[in-house]
Amino acid sequence: MDIDRYERLWIMLSAAVLLSLFLALVYSVYALDIRLVDDAGQVDPATAAQTPPFDEPGVYQEGPGRYRVVMVARAWSFQPAEVRVPAGSDVTFQVTSLDVIHGFRVPYTTINQMLIPGQVSEFRFRFAEPGEHYLFCHEYCGVGHHTMQGRIVVETAATGAR
Amino acid sequence: MTMGAQASIARGDGTAQELYRPPETERRLSLAFITVGFAHLAVGILLGLLQGLQHAGIDLYAYVPFVRHYYQGLAMHGVFNVLVFTTFFIGGFLFFVAGYGFRRPLVTSGLAWTTFWLMTAGLLLVDWALLTNQASVLYTSYAPLQAHPAYYLGLVLVVVGTWLQLVILLRTFFAWRRENPGKRTPLIAFGALVTLIMWTMASAGIAVQFVGFLLPWSLGWMQGIDPLLSRTLFWFTGHPIVYFWLLPAYISWYFMLPRQVGGRLFSESLARLAFLLFIPLSLPVGFHHQYLDPGVSEGYKAIHAFLTFAVFMPSAMTAFTVLASIETGGRARGGQGRLGWLLRLPWRDPSVAAQLLAMVLFAFGGISGLINASFTVNLVVHNTLFVPGHFHLTVGTASALTFMGIVYWLVPYLSGRRLFSPRMGVWQAWLWFVGMTIMSRGMSWAGVLGAPRRTALGTAPYFAAEWTVPTWLTAIGGAVLTISGLLFFINLIGTLTASPRAEKLEVPVVESAPDGQDPVPGWLDRFAPWVTATAVLVLISYGPTLYRLFGEMSLTIPGLRPY
Numbered sequence: 011m012d013i014d015r016y017e018r019l020w021i022m023l024s025a026a027v028l029l030s031l032f033l034a035l036v037y038s039v040y041a042l043d044i045r046l047v048d049d050a051g052q053v054d055p056a057t058a059a060q061t062p063p064f065d066e067p068g069v070y071q072e073g074p075g076r077y078r079v080v081m082v083a084r085a086w087s088f089q090p091a092e093v094r095v096p097a098g099s100d101v102t103f104q105v106t107s108l109d110v111i112h113g114f115r116v117p118y119t120t121i122n123q124m125l126i127p128g129q130v131s132e133f134r135f136r137f138a139e140p141g142e143h144y145l146f147c148h149e150y151c152g153v154g155h156h157t158m159q160g161r162i163v164v165e166t167a168a169t170g171a172r
Numbered sequence: 173m174t175m176g177a178q179a180s181i182a183r184g185d186g187t188a189q190e191l192y193r194p195p196e197t198e199r200r201l202s203l204a205f206i207t208v209g210f211a212h213l214a215v216g217i218l219l220g221l222l223q224g225l226q227h228a229g230i231d232l233y234a235y236v237p238f239v240r241h242y243y244q245g246l247a248m249h250g251v252f253n254v255l256v257f258t259t260f261f262i263g264g265f266l267f268f269v270a271g272y273g274f275r276r277p278l279v280t281s282g283l284a285w286t287t288f289w290l291m292t293a294g295l296l297l298v299d300w301a302l303l304t305n306q307a308s309v310l311y312t313s314y315a316p317l318q319a320h321p322a323y324y325l326g327l328v329l330v331v332v333g334t335w336l337q338l339v340i341l342l343r344t345f346f347a348w349r350r351e352n353p354g355k356r357t358p359l360i361a362f363g364a365l366v367t368l369i370m371w372t373m374a375s376a377g378i379a380v381q382f383v384g385f386l387l388p389w390s391l392g393w394m395q396g397i398d399p400l401l402s403r404t405l406f407w408f409t410g411h412p413i414v415y416f417w418l419l420p421a422y423i424s425w426y427f428m429l430p431r432q433v434g435g436r437l438f439s440e441s442l443a444r445l446a447f448l449l450f451i452p453l454s455l456p457v458g459f460h461h462q463y464l465d466p467g468v469s470e471g472y473k474a475i476h477a478f479l480t481f482a483v484f485m486p487s488a489m490t491a492f493t494v495l496a497s498i499e500t501g502g503r504a505r506g507g508q509g510r511l512g513w514l515l516r517l518p519w520r521d522p523s524v525a526a527q528l529l530a531m532v533l534f535a536f537g538g539i540s541g542l543i544n545a546s547f548t549v550n551l552v553v554h555n556t557l558f559v560p561g562h563f564h565l566t567v568g569t570a571s572a573l574t575f576m577g578i579v580y581w582l583v584p585y586l587s588g589r590r591l592f593s594p595r596m597g598v599w600q601a602w603l604w605f606v607g608m609t610i611m612s613r614g615m616s617w618a619g620v621l622g623a624p625r626r627t628a629l630g631t632a633p634y635f636a637a638e639w640t641v642p643t644w645l646t647a648i649g650g651a652v653l654t655i656s657g658l659l660f661f662i663n664l665i666g667t668l669t670a671s672p673r674a675e676k677l678e679v680p681v682v683e684s685a686p687d688g689q690d691p692v693p694g695w696l697d698r699f700a701p702w703v704t705a706t707a708v709l710v711l712i713s714y715g716p717t718l719y720r721l722f723g724e725m726s727l728t729i730p731g732l733r734p735y
């Protein structure tokens with residue numbers, strides 16, 4: 011097999027570019043701590059509404075500046091539909107779906123998850139600045155899909171104890 | 173220059189080849205496949221326009237009697253364009269290139285017709301379920317959304333048809349090998365075999381998903397379903413399927429287009445290597461569609477991310493070989509300088525223009541694909557309009573526009589009628605290029621700003637002000653694309669019904685390198701080692717996760733039809 015000189019160069023360059031892009035991803039995971047959802051357990055959607063923690067969806071303070079949001083999604087709403095946390099909080103979300111596959115997306119954050127019935131999605135985000143975020147379902151879940159939304163209000167930290 | 177000499181040698185050799193003409197029944201068979209495929213694309217394009225307009229706030233669904241709502245239309249757009257149009261065009265094209273490449277009748281054309289009717293019967297079931305709003309689950313068939321059993325059964329029949337196609341091609345291949353001992357597999361037939369071998373292994377995922385779960389569950393024989401397992405099986409097939417759409421375009425770019433521009437294949441060995449690499453590398457990458465799925469471990473997602481970067485390599489090789497091959501044509505036609513040869517290419521040939529423009533947009537499709545594949549960066553774009561912005565450049569242009577380009581010579585050849593209007597064909601290609609550039613730009617932009625895909629955005633309460641301009645670009649690009657589509661169909665129908673009979677028509681095929689020049693090693697003409705490598709890679713990348721998912725499987729979650 012004869013390989014043209016320039017073609018050989020092109021192949022090596024392509025491989026080098028791809029490899030550097032991949033290394034940049036490794037960097038983003040280990041140095042910037044941007045993680046993907048892993049296996050966070052299973053729950054039967056038929057009984058999830060009676061099973062802790064999903065029997066009582068809501069916002070729970072777990073420590074100074076640390077919150078846990080337990081949420082359930084069903085066609086076509088999130089419960090709770092509104093989440094309030096003080097600015098600067100580290101929030102762990104624990105979400106599942108009770109019927110079909112849904113999505114969970116908060117634009118301008120790294121919050122972007124699939125919600126699959128039977129599976130628990132667990133992910134973290136730090137809300138540094140006060141402000142209001144909208145959240146919506148980004149996986150087709152029936153004719154009302156485009157109406158499925160919620161809100162995350164990040165309040166000025168003044169009220170929250172430091 | 174030597175290149176010019178080689179080009180004319182190739183042309184000299186070519187005349188001997190053109191003596192072969194596939195039997196009439198095979199020509200009609202390919203034409204039948206292609207017609208059914210494009211008929212569905214016509215409907216799909218119309219629905220695409222409606223989607224683009226809806227995003228910009230213009231809702232025309234009330235005026236289209238056969239669509240009840242956005243999502244029924246979207247289900248048809250996805251299934252018709254990306255499952256039906258592609259599979260049927262590819263069916264006709266691969267049968268043709270295999271028969272023509274081997275220069276012998278298929279074994280057997282009777283079985284090939286059975287395949288056609290089986291697939292068409294399946295397709296009618298799918299059409300019926302979609303049209304009656306009983307299958308508005310979108311082309312991904314994500315359970316627990318449930319469709320009418322006819323829909324699942326119909327898709328199974330279509331896939332079984334593609335397997336029969338492999339059986340026919342392999343039997344033809346063995347017959348050819350007996351008649352031609354010691355010869356290298358002809359290039360276009362080699363490409364067809366690689367495509368179907370890869371696809372048949374890849375389709376194991378949806379075969380298990382549809383026959384093992386979706387179909388019995390929709391019939392009520394099974395109480396429930398495991399959505400994550402079902403989804404995982406879907407994406408086992410769902411990524412490699414894109415190479416099933418792409419490889420036929422590569423067959424044309426590598427082995428036919430260089431001849432259409434008067435050039436030669438720059439490197440036969442690397443062309444064969446690129447094709448063969450797609451067999452093992454296409455499959456073990458499906459988790460890149462499940463980066464954000466709970467219940468799949470981060471580590472295996474990372475392995476699939478790495479392998480996704482690896483499957484980029486054969487496409488990078490393709491960029492070089494194909495461009496260099498086209499350059500030989502431009503230079504043989506008197507092109508000078510670094511880029512002057514580009515202008516000398518036969519841009520007035522609609523088939524050439526369509527394919528060259530498809531390649532340009534494919535480069536951008538490849539880059540946006542790398543963004544999607546990028547593990548953490550994907551968090552910004554997953555399930556946003558960025559994703560359709562990406563794949564309208566790949567399957568929606570690299571494949572679709574190339575297939576249209578192929579039609580411009582293949583349908584005249586098959587039907588024995590001249591192309592109705594080559595000029596209209598050139599306009600069509602450029603309009604597709606411009607329309608897609610605008611639409612894809614709009615979608616990608618909206619996606620980066622957070623706009624979700626698969627959503628009737630025009631009526632979404634959270635529609636953000638900054639999405640306005642990008643969604644208008646989508647609508648405008650979509651309108652230009654629709655005009656392009658219209659011109660294409662006028663040309664196609666004109667050719668089949670109103671065009672004069674053509675004299676001798678040529679099938680453009682490049683020559684294999686003569687022995688001695690560019691020696692092709694034997695391992696580049698064998699399939700078994702690559703199939704074995706695939707099995708090993710799949711076992712490593714999928715084995716543990718599938719083992720766990722099957723072990724934990726709970727078939728309890730009922731189906732729903734919220735549409």
Ligand code: HEM
Pocket residue numbers: 217218219220221223224246247249250253254257310311312560564567568569572624625626627628646649650651653654657
């Ligand atoms: C006139 C040309 C076209 C227009 C205007 C158009 C428009 C669109 C739009 C606006 C969407 C996004 C819908 C959404 O996510 O809510 C979409 C989705 C899609 N398009 Fe196209 N498209 C066209 C041609 C094509 C072609 C040629 C193909 C493939 C061969 C294709 C395949 C798809 C697929 C697979 C989807 C995704 C469906 C899903 O998410 O289930 N489209 N199209």
Ligand SMILES: [Cu+2]
Pocket residue numbers: 112113147148149150151152155156158
């Ligand atoms: Cu939804």
Ligand SMILES: [Cu+2]
Pocket residue numbers: 410411414460461
């Ligand atoms: Cu993929």
